[in-house]
Amino acid sequence: MSFVEVRNVSHSFGSENVLNQIQLSVEKGKIFGLLGPSGAGKTTLVNMMIGILTPNRGEIYIDSKKVPSFDVIDMTGYMAQSDALYQELTARENLEFIGSIYGLKSSDLKKRINAVMETVNLIDHLDKPVEKYSGGMKRRLSLATALLHEPKLLILDEPTVGIDPVLRKEIWDEFRNLQRNGITIIVTTHVMDEAEKCDELGLLRDGVLMAQGSPSELKEEYQSDSIEDVFLSVGGVK
Numbered sequence: 001m002s003f004v005e006v007r008n009v010s011h012s013f014g015s016e017n018v019l020n021q022i023q024l025s026v027e028k029g030k031i032f033g034l035l036g037p038s039g040a041g042k043t044t045l046v047n048m049m050i051g052i053l054t055p056n057r058g059e060i061y062i063d064s065k066k067v068p069s070f071d072v073i074d075m076t077g078y079m080a081q082s083d084a085l086y087q088e089l090t091a092r093e094n095l096e097f098i099g100s101i102y103g104l105k106s107s108d109l110k111k112r113i114n115a116v117m118e119t120v121n122l123i124d125h126l127d128k129p130v131e132k133y134s135g136g137m138k139r140r141l142s143l144a145t146a147l148l149h150e151p152k153l154l155i156l157d158e159p160t161v162g163i164d165p166v167l168r169k170e171i172w173d174e175f176r177n178l179q180r181n182g183i184t185i186i187v188t189t190h191v192m193d194e195a196e197k198c199d200e201l202g203l204l205r206d207g208v209l210m211a212q213g214s215p216s217e218l219k220e221e222y223q224s225d226s227i228e229d230v231f232l233s234v235g236g237v238k
């Protein structure tokens with residue numbers, strides 16, 4: 001069994017069919033990109049992976065455990081599309097709060113807070129209230145909160161929205177570092193140059209997984225020079 005397995009998942013909200021028989025698998029230590037236009041169903045699918053939402057049909061397994069599961073919550077770091085931060089608290093206070101939810105001991109917690117804030121390059125802003133952070137700083141702090149309990153799986157919903165290209169590169173360098181430590185990363189995006197950086201891609205459109213493969217496999221299969229062209233081909237637009 002692969003580290004992440006999505007088996008025949010379908011979901012509707014009322015009469016709107018949002019996901020249709022999604023099958024995909026992600027190997028341990030890979031960066032998997034879920035690529036698709038707005039409304040394709042990316043957030044719905046990642047919410048199912050962490051167990052926030054239960055699919056109408058199908059199953060999801062993470063590290064051989066069926067979702068939802070407390071083990072999966074423990075091993076997963078999640079960064080939602082909108083930052084779930086307490087604005088009036090400082091970064092340190094936000095991280096202390098998250099750490100207490102995960103049951104980190106105070107001595108470990110202090111070390112982890114310093115480590116994750118170093119990672120996202122915010123160590124000099126630890127005691128600043130979040131409301132004084134810029135949008136990009138908030139995204140980085142959200143990434144820090146997702147990393148705090150040393151997850152084996154990171155699920156990131158559009159992590160670089162509102163982040164400038166220089167910082168985006170730094171964040172991607174960090175993803176590579178995490179990957180070197182054996183962490184599996186699932187990232188949703190509609191930024192094509194980010195898609196090219198993933199080991200494996202799933203192309204989602206209108207709730208259907210149109211194609212899955214590495215960027216080079218997909219480009220070869222669809223005889224395209226870029227992932228953007230692949231996307232247009234599988235979408236039937238080209």
Ligand SMILES: Nc1ncnc2c1ncn2[C@@H]1O[C@H](COP(=O)(O)OP(=O)(O)OP(=O)(O)O)[C@@H](O)[C@H]1O
Pocket residue numbers: 013018036037038039040041042043044045081
């Ligand atoms: N709680 C909900 N109730 C009803 N409809 C929903 C709900 N959540 C999502 N949807 C619908 O499901 C579809 C897929 O939404 P989803 O947020 O998964 O897309 P997405 O690919 O993540 O888009 P974006 O890139 O804009 O975040 C959309 O048509 C959306 O309106």
